[in-house]
Amino acid sequence: MTHYSELDTPAVLIDLDRAESNLKKAQDAANKAGIALRPHIKTHKLPFFAKKQVELGAVGITVQKLGEAEVMANAGLTDLLLTFNIIGAAKRARLKSLHERVTIRTVADSADCVAGLGETFTDPDRPLGVFVECDTGMGRCGVQTPVAALDLARQISATPGLVFAGLMTYPAAGKYQAAAQWLADAKLIFLEAEVEVPAITTGGTPDIWHMDEAAFAATEYRPGTYIYMDRSQVAAGAARFEDCALTVLATVVSRPTEDRAIIDAGSKALTSDLLGLVGHGHVIEFPEAKVTGLSEEHGTLDVSACATKPNIGDLVRIIPNHCCPVTNLFDQVHLIRGDVLVETMAVAARGRVS
């Protein structure tokens, strides 16, 4: 039996009890709300957890990149939604190759994107399902109005090798009601135009415990971070620190002053993501400590408020601001049960940038 404290640092620990509890709690909430769950694998990047999510009742998975889709399809996942506008012949060829062996659907928010897909997908007997991506307040991708969504849906339907799959949005955190209203408006416009909307898919861990309200306008929910949770989700009220399954194990390597401790986890372990927060993580063993700065390999802690202060050589576990990019920095994660190592697992879809 290996205790996690025997691992070299920095290292990513995944608390299996917490991750499994988070997965089950969300699936139960989705079941109760009557909404399908399609978890986003960008957080864990592991076929192991993707399969667990499906076993628990997820209708399929969400991926953000073709490379992630390829890893998951190779591992046996069979129902994928790629929520990224696929542009260019090379990427479309990869998508086609996937479409020939698994159920994969994608999104589009422009006539250009749809036209490109229509060049590559030409078989009306095996059409590609395409959702219209809608900007319901996030200010990222997506058509700007329900009328524009209808126009694009019609273009998809008019393309022989494509089929209109429905509406897709990633709502701004905390703005689920505005997003639901946008989608409800769109449903009405599609109804009046007599264009069927097969599915409406939304998402976001920050508002995951409002899935019942999202279900008012949507048929499917795509949370990602909920499996591990993180400091930003605690700040958003979606989790407690005790729910956070991913921690970065680090060693105190320097105590240059009474109030300063330096750990061997910097931005290459915790990322620079702030997500509107102050500080770069929550230190479990020294909750009063503030992670005031990160350089690539060093984290700087202000320990002035700590009653007991860390010593050189002490191990600490940090709950990062944002767990998803952390798993993209490590080749492997360590699954633990309690304090005991269960398995060290390669992060299969790490670095699948394209």
Place this chain on the structure above:
Amino acid sequence: MTHYSELDTPAVLIDLDRAESNLKKAQDAANKAGIALRPHIKTHKLPFFAKKQVELGAVGITVQKLGEAEVMANAGLTDLLLTFNIIGAAKRARLKSLHERVTIRTVADSADCVAGLGETFTDPDRPLGVFVECDTGMGRCGVQTPVAALDLARQISATPGLVFAGLMTYPAAGKYQAAAQWLADAKLIFLEAEVEVPAITTGGTPDIWHMDEAAFAATEYRPGTYIYMDRSQVAAGAARFEDCALTVLATVVSRPTEDRAIIDAGSKALTSDLLGLVGHGHVIEFPEAKVTGLSEEHGTLDVSACATKPNIGDLVRIIPNHCCPVTNLFDQVHLIRGDVLVETMAVAARGRVS
């Protein structure tokens, strides 16, 4: 011949002419200043460039992690400085294994660190060289005063398997004069105590063109970023955009509004590092564009100030705020000469977190 535009995006391009010019210019400046150059490989993480740096006249290389040292030693680099406090028996065993086959020295800023090294390194006939790390204003690791540096140097010298190698600092950007003064004060204190200081090593690309002034107190300079340069170095006055050798090639995947363009490079390609800057990079083809936001896979551009606006499918090259962590996100980089691909190279020391 492959034009870079044929590459899948996002991708990291390295302009060889620029990188080689940056390397030569810095080596020439070091030669003129009479200071040894020991480049930090954390920026490129490639034995290919480490060897080129040594060929041009570098006395050796700097690494930040044992994993980087192992990659570089395996690739044939023979003189390494590990500028990180090595804590714990497991890491010391790895250091010892390296010490048995290459010249490697390290740093310490505490009695604990020195005592630990002394437990592992016990052979007076092959002692480990240890620099005292000094906090000359950075506020990270390092002893706080020249007197504390002297005390630690004496502890090192009193340990049979260790030898005092000199003083090491990473100065705060723009504070090279204060750092030089700190080191000059320390030299005087060591002189009065009749303790020889074999070497004084400092660094930092932001102040690289003041190496002649650094040479007033130091014998060695350890720049990293200078090989590629980036937007933060342009902001610091250390480079022009035309010197930046590393760019992230991205595709415009969405134009949801007149003023907004979305590219397929987000924080997983450009990192969230701001380094005090506003915005997340410089877009070469659309210099008036502002990279206003990054999510993991999407970059949001405000193109309102652009006379000609990007179209879906356009390729853009982004000079990131901070090039070093970018090479840690990609499994490979593409070396180009002009617009032509020369070689695609695995980032050998990527992800060597420990």
